[in-house]
Amino acid sequence: MSLETRVYQKERTLKMGALLKASLKDLLGSRFLARQLAERDIKAQYRQSYLGILWAFVTPIATAAVWIFLNSSGTVRLSDTGVPYPVYAFSGTLIWSIIVASINSPMQSTNAAKGILTKINFPKEALLLSGVYKLLFDSSIKILLLVLFVFIFGVGFHWSLLLMPVAVLGAVLFGSTLGLFLTPIGLLYKDIGKIITFGMQFLMYVTPVVYAIPKDGIMKILMTYNPITPIILTTRDLVVGFTPQYLTYFLMVLGVCVPLLFLGLVLYRIAIPIIVERLSA
Amino acid sequence: MNKEQPNNEVLVKVEGLSKKFCKDLKTSLWYGVKDMVNGVRGSSHERQLRPKEFWAVKEVSFELRRGECLGLIGHNGAGKSTLLKILNGLINPDAGKVTMKGRVGALIELGAGFNPILSGRENIYNNGAILGFSRKEIDTKLDDIIAFAELEEFIDMPVQHYSSGMKVRLGFAVAAQMEPDILIIDEVLAVGDLGFMLKCFKTIDAILPNTAIVFVSHNMPMVSRICSQVILMDNGQAKFLGVDVGKGIDLYYNRFSDNGSNIIFDDGSIVVEDVKISGCANHKNGIPQLLWGDTLNIYLKIRLNLTMEVPIFGISIFDKEQRPVAILEHNKNDSNIKILDKGIAFNVKHNNLQLSKGVYSINIWVSKTENKEPMLRINGVMSFQVISDKEVWPPFLLAATYENCNL
Numbered sequence: 001m002s003l004e005t006r007v008y009q010k011e012r013t014l015k016m017g018a019l020l021k022a023s024l025k026d027l028l029g030s031r032f033l034a035r036q037l038a039e040r041d042i043k044a045q046y047r048q049s050y051l052g053i054l055w056a057f058v059t060p061i062a063t064a065a066v067w068i069f070l071n072s073s074g075t076v077r078l079s080d081t082g083v084p085y086p087v088y089a090f091s092g093t094l095i096w097s098i099i100v101a102s103i104n105s106p107m108q109s110t111n112a113a114k115g116i117l118t119k120i121n122f123p124k125e126a127l128l129l130s131g132v133y134k135l136l137f138d139s140s141i142k143i144l145l146l147v148l149f150v151f152i153f154g155v156g157f158h159w160s161l162l163l164m165p166v167a168v169l170g171a172v173l174f175g176s177t178l179g180l181f182l183t184p185i186g187l188l189y190k191d192i193g194k195i196i197t198f199g200m201q202f203l204m205y206v207t208p209v210v211y212a213i214p215k216d217g218i219m220k221i222l223m224t225y226n227p228i229t230p231i232i233l234t235t236r237d238l239v240v241g242f243t244p245q246y247l248t249y250f251l252m253v254l255g256v257c258v259p260l261l262f263l264g265l266v267l268y269r270i271a272i273p274i275i276v277e278r279l280s281a
Numbered sequence: 282m283n284k285e286q287p288n289n290e291v292l293v294k295v296e297g298l299s300k301k302f303c304k305d306l307k308t309s310l311w312y313g314v315k316d317m318v319n320g321v322r323g324s325s326h327e328r329q330l331r332p333k334e335f336w337a338v339k340e341v342s343f344e345l346r347r348g349e350c351l352g353l354i355g356h357n358g359a360g361k362s363t364l365l366k367i368l369n370g371l372i373n374p375d376a377g378k379v380t381m382k383g384r385v386g387a388l389i390e391l392g393a394g395f396n397p398i399l400s401g402r403e404n405i406y407n408n409g410a411i412l413g414f415s416r417k418e419i420d421t422k423l424d425d426i427i428a429f430a431e432l433e434e435f436i437d438m439p440v441q442h443y444s445s446g447m448k449v450r451l452g453f454a455v456a457a458q459m460e461p462d463i464l465i466i467d468e469v470l471a472v473g474d475l476g477f478m479l480k481c482f483k484t485i486d487a488i489l490p491n492t493a494i495v496f497v498s499h500n501m502p503m504v505s506r507i508c509s510q511v512i513l514m515d516n517g518q519a520k521f522l523g524v525d526v527g528k529g530i531d532l533y534y535n536r537f538s539d540n541g542s543n544i545i546f547d548d549g550s551i552v553v554e555d556v557k558i559s560g561c562a563n564h565k566n567g568i569p570q571l572l573w574g575d576t577l578n579i580y581l582k583i584r585l586n587l588t589m590e591v592p593i594f595g596i597s598i599f600d601k602e603q604r605p606v607a608i609l610e611h612n613k614n615d616s617n618i619k620i621l622d623k624g625i626a627f628n629v630k631h632n633n634l635q636l637s638k639g640v641y642s643i644n645i646w647v648s649k650t651e652n653k654e655p656m657l658r659i660n661g662v663m664s665f666q667v668i669s670d671k672e673v674w675p676p677f678l679l680a681a682t683y684e685n686c687n688l
């Protein structure tokens with residue numbers, strides 16, 4: 001067995017392809033570490049809290065509740081959605097919260113590990129993967145809650161419900177890809193994190209989260225082209241048993257996300273030493 | 282570890298390594314963005330200093346073989362930790378090249394990845410995972426780790442209730458399970474009690490023959506004990522590089538030679554007017570030089586502001602690390618020191634000085650004869666250097682003769 005040799009020098013000697021290969025290899029190789037980190041964070045989070053998992057869906061429930069009230073009290077008049085409004089609103093806010101969490105995840109995981117990043121050399125991809133694990137944990141609980149809602153409000157069971165987790169995976173993929181691209185700059189400048197929080201609030205209103213796409217007008221155009229729209233709509237259609245109308249667009253978005261995710265991984269790999277240098281000096 | 286490999290292969294090779302840092306945060310972040318863009322484009326321009334930048338490490342080169350230990354010494358901010366970070370692959374160099382062969386272990390931070398709320402047992406897995414162990418490896422080593430850390434009783438207690446020493450012990454116990462080809466050690470061993478330190482050294486001694494070690498420390502006795510060669514860093518440059526560990530340490534100490542004297546206590550009743558080594562011909566940088574085996578002759582001149590009996594004089598000798606190495610007997614009542622015209626002057630003599638090579642400083646204290654009440658205490662009132670061609674680390678080199686005994 002010959003010794004593994006590592007060379008560190010100024011220039012990036014590896015081609016993009018080799019970098020991607022190394023990145024994917026580390027991603028695979030760090031499954032145990034990623035799981036350990038995710039387990040650690042989840043355990044620690046719930047061990048020091050009584051309400052625990054409740055916090056994962058307080059925001060979507062609250063947002064949905066506000067809109068359910070606005071609608072039922074007649075304060076705002078929303079067009080008919082074809083399903084009981086509480087199911088519509090809650091499914092929307094829940095999927096929305098999954099997407100927002102996915103966008104934030106790569107940056108949060110990396111930021112939380114700043115202390116060890118500057119001291120120990122380990123496969124950094126593990127941080128991303130542990131973020132995904134945590135997302136999947138949170139999301140699966142949210143999905144269970146959503147299913148509960150579906151039955152309480154009498155929408156009933158549809159075979160398409162079984163496909164819904166796949167759509168949620170799509171939402172996680174979309175969010176993580178976007179988040180991964182913002183991570184290198186976001187770690188250097190805090191502004192990025194603020195912009196995400198701020199921007200997502202507004203973006204929600206041009207996405208059919210709590211109301212349907214209007215029949216015409218500028219809002220229709222904005223909402224139709226918004227790449228988050230097909231994710232929300234497809235997931236919701238699967239939940240309530242409609243034929244997904246935006247399926248093609250949904251698949252297109254995911255199709256674009258996969259190569260972008262790979263590119264994001266390569267950028268992340270290039271950026272990490274630079275970030276460590278700027279953060280630790 | 283690789284038994285078939287020849288035992289003296291070069292494991293660490295550093296060639297012309299340089300790294301620059303930026304003094305200003307905002308600028309630094311902006312350069313970070315630029316570096317990222319360059320990194321993606323793969324530009325290979327020569328790196329020049331941009332405004333507000335400086336070389337934190339400049340053109341350092343060395344080689345390290347299996348079984349060797351390199352000591353990295355230097356004052357704070359000399360670039361030691363930056364060099365370690367590059368060796369560990371955390372940051373990329375701006376010029377030059379580092380080649381590392383084999384498994385790299387780093388004792389830079391012990392207990393990385395610990396979560397304070399979780400128990401010691403759970404954190405062994407967290408820390409182990411970050412250090413690159415698999416679950417199976419940790420499972421088999423778990424008992425060893427707990428035993429090494431001597432934490433059997435507290436292993437299921439949340440780590441936040443551990444003392445800092447216990448945390449370090451647990452962290453080291455996990456790290457000690459690594460079987461690295463190259464081991465990088467930063468000042469982590471300084472914490473922990475004596476028993477722990479001895480254990481650390483035992484571990485390091487055990488792995489040293491199969492490992493190339495890079496060791497950063499400010500503790501010179503420790504450096505001289507472990508290292509086979511040293512690099513003295515100064516402003517990012519390797520000021521000294523070689524196997525003459527003693528010489529490197531001397532150069533390091535020279536940086537701090539002018540500690541100055543320090544009046545610790547003074548009740549105003551007496552004033553030291555003069556202290557010197559009498560009968561000393563050689564001076565270097567204002568420090569008198571004596572040969573090993575010479576007579577140490579300290580001249581003291583004191584002015585008294587009050588009328589009093591001849592006070593008691595105490596003189597002690599400290600080494601570079603401010604450890605006390607010797608104390609001279611104090612004056613007895615039957616000595617012939619006399620007060621003349623409100624002053625005292627006398628020589629304190631010690632024959633055949635057997636202090637080993639190095640620079641020493643002198644502390645003096647004066648107290649009243651009647652009740653031993655202190656009147657004056659001065660640390661580092663002066664320094665002197667002992668010259669010897671024999672390089673030894675203990676503070677004394679005692680003259681010895683060897684005589685045959687018949688069996």
